Amino acid sequence: MRRATSVMLGTLVLAMSGLIAVSEGLHDEAVVAFPRGSDFCQHVRVTARVCQSTADHSDRDSCANSAAAGAGSSAQPGVHFGVTAFFVWLLASDLRRAMDRLEADKQSLMESNAGIEVLAHRETLTNLPNRALARDRLSQLLAQAKRDNAITAVLFLDLDNFKTINDSLGHAAEDTLLCQVAERLSASVRDSDTFSREGGDEGAITAAANKVMLQLAQPFVLNGMEVLGTASLGESVYPRDGTDTETLLKNADLAMYRAKVAERTGLINKVGSWVLAFACQQMQAWRKSVMGDRMVVAINVSPIQFRRDDIEREVANALTSCGLPPSAVELELTESLLVADTQHVSEVLQRMGAQGIKFAIDDFGTGYSNLGYLQHFPIHLLKIDQSFIRKLVDSPNESGIVRAVIEMAHCLKLEVVAEGVEDADTLQRLIDNGCKFGQGHHWAIALVEPT
Numbered sequence: 001m002r003r004a005t006s007v008m009l010g011t012l013v014l015a016m017s018g019l020i021a022v023s024e025g026l027h028d029e030a031v032v033a034f035p036r037g038s039d040f041c042q043h044v045r046v047t048a049r050v051c052q053s054t055a056d057h058s059d060r061d062s063c064a065n066s067a068a069a070g071a072g073s074s075a076q077p078g079v080h081f082g083v084t085a086f087f088v089w090l091l092a093s094d095l096r097r098a099m100d101r102l103e104a105d106k107q108s109l110m111e112s113n114a115g116i117e118v119l120a121h122r123e124t125l126t127n128l129p130n131r132a133l134a135r136d137r138l139s140q141l142l143a144q145a146k147r148d149n150a151i152t153a154v155l156f157l158d159l160d161n162f163k164t165i166n167d168s169l170g171h172a173a174e175d176t177l178l179c180q181v182a183e184r185l186s187a188s189v190r191d192s193d194t195f196s197r198e199g200g201d202e203g204a205i206t207a208a209a210n211k212v213m214l215q216l217a218q219p220f221v222l223n224g225m226e227v228l229g230t231a232s233l234g235e236s237v238y239p240r241d242g243t244d245t246e247t248l249l250k251n252a253d254l255a256m257y258r259a260k261v262a263e264r265t266g267l268i269n270k271v272g273s274w275v276l277a278f279a280c281q282q283m284q285a286w287r288k289s290v291m292g293d294r295m296v297v298a299i300n301v302s303p304i305q306f307r308r309d310d311i312e313r314e315v316a317n318a319l320t321s322c323g324l325p326p327s328a329v330e331l332e333l334t335e336s337l338l339v340a341d342t343q344h345v346s347e348v349l350q351r352m353g354a355q356g357i358k359f360a361i362d363d364f365g366t367g368y369s370n371l372g373y374l375q376h377f378p379i380h381l382l383k384i385d386q387s388f389i390r391k392l393v394d395s396p397n398e399s400g401i402v403r404a405v406i407e408m409a410h411c412l413k414l415e416v417v418a419e420g421v422e423d424a425d426t427l428q429r430l431i432d433n434g435c436k437f438g439q440g441h442h443w444a445i446a447l448v449e450p451t
Contacts, residue, residue, distance in 0.1 A: 123196070125175060126182035134196030138245045141194075145238055152238040155212065156252035160230045165222070171390060171420070173222040184215040232256050253336055261304050272305035273314055280318040283328060298330045300362065303337040306345070312352060326356035330381070334362060338377060346377055353378035363419070365405065374412060382409045386420025386440070393425050403433045410434065 121133040129137065138154065145152040159181065166174040185195045212233065219226040234256025242248040261268070276299055283297035305311065319326055331352075338345055338361075349359055360381035361374070365388050374382075384405055391398040402418075409416045418430050421440035430438060 126179055128182050128186065129194055129196040131196065134194055135245050135249075137194045138248070142238055142243070142245065142248075151240075154236050154238075154248045154252045156234040156236075156249065156256040157212065158232045158256055160232060165227065166386075169223055171386075171422075176222055177220055177227070180220050181216070184218075185212060188212070188215050234258065250339070257303050257336065268302055268304050269308060272302055275299065276301075276314060277318045277321065280324045280329065281322045284322040284324045287324075287328065293328075296328055296330050296358070298332055298360065300332045303334055306333065306337055306348075312348065315352065315357065316355075327358070330358040330360055332360045332362040332383070335364065338373060342373070342376065349378050360417070365401070374414070379414065381415045381417060383417045383419050384435075389418050389420045389426060389430075389440075390422070392429050399429070402430075402435075406433050406435050 121130060122128065123130045138152075141152050144150075159177070162174070162177075165177060182195070189195055212231070216231050221227075234252045234254065236242060236248045236251035236255060238248060241251045279297050279299045283295065287293055287295055301311070308314075315329070315331070318324075319329065353359065358381070359377070359379050360383055361379055362383050363385040364382045365385045382405070384402060388398050388402050388405075392402055393399075406416050415437060416435050418426075418435050418438040419440065421427055421430065421438040421442045423442060427438065427442055
């Protein structure tokens, strides 16, 4: 029996070693079977000793009855086989359960790694590459273009009238539009091209401009209605417009804003002037009637409108025509305006700020999101973009970002306004994080002045 157990142990070791050799080596699940095999052989040896002791006892008793001894002796092989089979079944069951658990753990780990990969490199709403992945791919394209002495183009895309869709059809329609745009453009570009979401309604593409415009020319279906979408595109080309990732993206962004002058043939300037004058007149009427002297009107000013040389004169004329004091006006600017022409913009803001006009950064977080440059401008307020606020309660990442922005803004002596507050839970979370001001449908939908 001792020889038999040794042969059995050797056979098991050879079998498991063969499984390891043809499978995953030392990472294979069969490695865990070695201790079990040793235990099994030990059990077999103990059982053999018990059986041998029983057999010896039976031999002494067989002197009285040789027929009975013969019958007992013939039964020993059956007993040994049954005991051996039982322990083999136990070992096989344990191995099967262990391998099933290991396989389940392996699959769970692979799924977790895949999820982490998606979160690290993909934008959650559209599943497009995020900024980090897009910049990594662009860096690779630039390295290849440098080796091949070739050119590479970067397009910066901005959906026109995106806020109008949000205000009129709601956030769900806004998200649907973004997903449809992402699906169309992703399907139209080559495998070597990259389409990423830079934030809000902006995206970066390494593809041909005509492909993009053809895809956007087809209507989108939102809430059962067909909506025509247009976009402004800006292009920068390596090496003419820059030789590194950030310079190319920045120049493509600036080119996109310049294209909005070209595409609208200066109409934005006329509209901006009218909005500025009308908002001042309406605020003065409200201050005299029901709201009092403490109310302030916030007016969006486009980068194109602000870059005109007569923006100071336009604001002064709007205030003078209705008798509204400068302290009652707050001009909302975009991040891209501040980084485009720092010295000129800073000088204009300083002069207008000296008159009592306040300035705010609108949709903070969708552009360059750099709090450092704000120290160079007379900015008194940040408006956190609604894309962060909407996910504040459900997403720990968004909650951390919002909390960090609020804390850093307060360190710079800036007030913070949360855009897109739509429920009490979001409001309470903002209050807990130290945000004192907000706007959104939690208080009221957009209202129209009765005629």
